[in-house]
Amino acid sequence: MKAKLDTFFKYLFDYGNYETVLIGLRNTLVIAVCGLLIGIVIGSFVAALKVAGTRNRVVKVISYIGDAYTGLFRGTPIIVQLIIFHFIIFRGSGINTLLEAVIVFGLNSGAYVSEIMRGGILSVDIGQTEAGRTLGLSFTVTMLFVVIPQAIKNVIPTLGNELIALTKDTSVAGYVATMDLNAAFTAIAGATYDYLVPYLFLALVYLVLVVLITVLIRVVERRMRKSERK
Amino acid sequence: MKESKKHSPKFLKTEKTPVEPFDPEALIEVQHLSKKYGSLLVLDDISEKIKSGEKIAIIGPSGSGKSTFLRCLNVLEDPTDGYVFFEGNNLCDLKVDINLQRRRMGMVFQQFNLFNNMNVLKNITLAPVHMGMQDLRKAKRKNALTRFLNLFRSEEKKKELVPIETNKKQIQEQAKENAMRLLTRIGLADKANVYPSTLSGGQRQRIAIVRALAMNPKVMLFDEPTSALDPEMVGEVLQLIKELADEGMTMVIVTHEMGFAREVATRVFFMDGGKIQEQGPPAQIFGSPQNPRLKDFLSKVL
Numbered sequence: 001m002k003a004k005l006d007t008f009f010k011y012l013f014d015y016g017n018y019e020t021v022l023i024g025l026r027n028t029l030v031i032a033v034c035g036l037l038i039g040i041v042i043g044s045f046v047a048a049l050k051v052a053g054t055r056n057r058v059v060k061v062i063s064y065i066g067d068a069y070t071g072l073f074r075g076t077p078i079i080v081q082l083i084i085f086h087f088i089i090f091r092g093s094g095i096n097t098l099l100e101a102v103i104v105f106g107l108n109s110g111a112y113v114s115e116i117m118r119g120g121i122l123s124v125d126i127g128q129t130e131a132g133r134t135l136g137l138s139f140t141v142t143m144l145f146v147v148i149p150q151a152i153k154n155v156i157p158t159l160g161n162e163l164i165a166l167t168k169d170t171s172v173a174g175y176v177a178t179m180d181l182n183a184a185f186t187a188i189a190g191a192t193y194d195y196l197v198p199y200l201f202l203a204l205v206y207l208v209l210v211v212l213i214t215v216l217i218r219v220v221e222r223r224m225r226k227s228e229r230k
Numbered sequence: 231m232k233e234s235k236k237h238s239p240k241f242l243k244t245e246k247t248p249v250e251p252f253d254p255e256a257l258i259e260v261q262h263l264s265k266k267y268g269s270l271l272v273l274d275d276i277s278e279k280i281k282s283g284e285k286i287a288i289i290g291p292s293g294s295g296k297s298t299f300l301r302c303l304n305v306l307e308d309p310t311d312g313y314v315f316f317e318g319n320n321l322c323d324l325k326v327d328i329n330l331q332r333r334r335m336g337m338v339f340q341q342f343n344l345f346n347n348m349n350v351l352k353n354i355t356l357a358p359v360h361m362g363m364q365d366l367r368k369a370k371r372k373n374a375l376t377r378f379l380n381l382f383r384s385e386e387k388k389k390e391l392v393p394i395e396t397n398k399k400q401i402q403e404q405a406k407e408n409a410m411r412l413l414t415r416i417g418l419a420d421k422a423n424v425y426p427s428t429l430s431g432g433q434r435q436r437i438a439i440v441r442a443l444a445m446n447p448k449v450m451l452f453d454e455p456t457s458a459l460d461p462e463m464v465g466e467v468l469q470l471i472k473e474l475a476d477e478g479m480t481m482v483i484v485t486h487e488m489g490f491a492r493e494v495a496t497r498v499f500f501m502d503g504g505k506i507q508e509q510g511p512p513a514q515i516f517g518s519p520q521n522p523r524l525k526d527f528l529s530k531v532l
């Protein structure tokens with residue numbers, strides 16, 4: 001074991017490979033965080049369409065498309081989505097693989113967040129919407145400035161969960177040549193002919209990340225609560 | 231029946247009743263208004279006119295359709311049948327921009343419904359700022375189009391641009407000034423920067439009222455504005471509403487405060503079973519009621 005550890009550290013530091021790990025860490029965080037942000041934007045939009053209960057036909061059609069989107073992205077594994085986007089949709093577009101991963105993870109997360117946000121929007125008192133609409137604000141403005149901010153506050157713990165899931169899911173980004181954490185450690189494993197130590201460290205890094213995210217979410221939650229009691 | 235539709239409006243629902251010409255004297259005119267929830271008929275063919283300056287109190291037993299009637303006046307509930315005219319605009323016509331009409335119809339709810347995610351000042355300025363910005367954008371778009379079209383017009387045919395004398399900052403500042411003036415009026419200027427959750431019910435309701443006033447409405451609709459309040463706070467809210475009434479604001483108030491209805495209203499509607507069963511000046515409604523159900527109702531509440 002000691003020998004394996006030695007090899008691992010030697011490979012990591014003496015040969016300067018820690019840089020790959022840092023890039024992997026950065027990419028993992030970028031994919032997870034940007035993916036979630038895109039997810040929140042798409043999810044809020046789709047959720048707002050779903051609760052609109054509108055008489056407008058165009059909106060109705062878009063809302064059915066939203067349903068299909070949610071079903072499709074929740075119904076298939078993310079790795080399949082990554083591969084489809086990489087080899088079919090983005091084929092030959094020369095797009096940066098990191099950006100590609102961010103887009104796919106954003107779309108994937110949007111499908112989940114749309115359902116989270118739908119719950120969040122429904123948990124906001126209907127009186128808030130009515131107050132906005134009676135002041136002459138449009139449905140969109142009321143949603144954007146009144147309902148969705150309150151909905152997001154209500155679903156922050158659930159969004160935190162989503163961020164954690166996303167962070168770990170990024171480990172499949174390596175399949176389409178994105179250098180994420182998993183890919184970085186897998187490269188070390190391949191080079192040192194030892195899988196045990198690199199993967200144990202990989203687990204440790206994910207664990208630390210998840211703990212940090214958990215703490216961060218708590219802080220955000222508490223902040224948001226406090227701001228309304230001023 | 232009397233006159234066939236001149237313009238054929240696109241309606242919310244499949245309607246059976248033809249549109250009658252509205253009365254230009256009325257601020258709000260309701261024609262054959264019906265509302266069903268499933269098979270439950272809540273409003274039953276109500277036709278009524280409300281003139282500018284009138285103060286209407288709506289009384290009646292629970293479940294008689296008072297709230298539903300009030301909420302149909304600004305089509306917060308879609309009528310199942312019939313029409314609502316506001317200043318001559320048919321609010322049930324999908325071509326009428328309902329958001330534009332609602333700017334002029336303030337509404338105050340039993341549960342206050344202040345925006346929880348904004349401080350008091352923002353609560354009041356949100357809608358006026360949006361309104362200002364929307365109008366500004368509209369004017370700018372229009373000017374851009376005119377400028378473009380002017381390129382193709384001969385010198386004497388060029389159209390004038392709409393003058394734009396305001397900007398975002400000015401709109402925001404005016405809204406803020408106006409909000410502070412309103413808050414000062416109700417003695418809550420020091421609460422401008424707090425969130426609604428820290429305020430008492432009476433304070434919240436008075437802020438909800440000035441929030442509606444900030445849009446300079448032509449009419450105020452109140453749905454039991456004091457029913458959710460602790461008894462000691464009812465007075466301050468009724469006082470504010472009374473002041474508005476004295477200033478000449480047109481209002482429609484659903485209320486269980488009979489004393490207030492008698493004092494402030496110019497006309498009282500008694501609703502039961504989805505109809506306005508009896509109406510008249512308060513002296514008549516409270517002094518010599520005719521309808522047996524109204525007599526029965528008054529004997530219970532007075």
Ligand SMILES: Nc1ncnc2c1ncn2[C@@H]1O[C@H](COP(=O)(O)OP(=O)(O)OP(=O)(O)O)[C@@H](O)[C@H]1O
Nearest residue numbers: 267270272290291292293294295296297298299454
């Ligand atoms: N969204 C809804 N769906 C189904 N039924 C409804 C709905 N809103 C109201 N109703 C029903 O319509 C009837 C009239 O309700 P409304 O709220 O207008 O009565 P109200 O006169 O305001 O009563 P209260 O004095 O209790 O406020 C009631 O029987 C109520 O149950």
Ligand SMILES: [Mg+2]
Nearest residue numbers: 296297298454
């Ligand atoms: Mg009611």
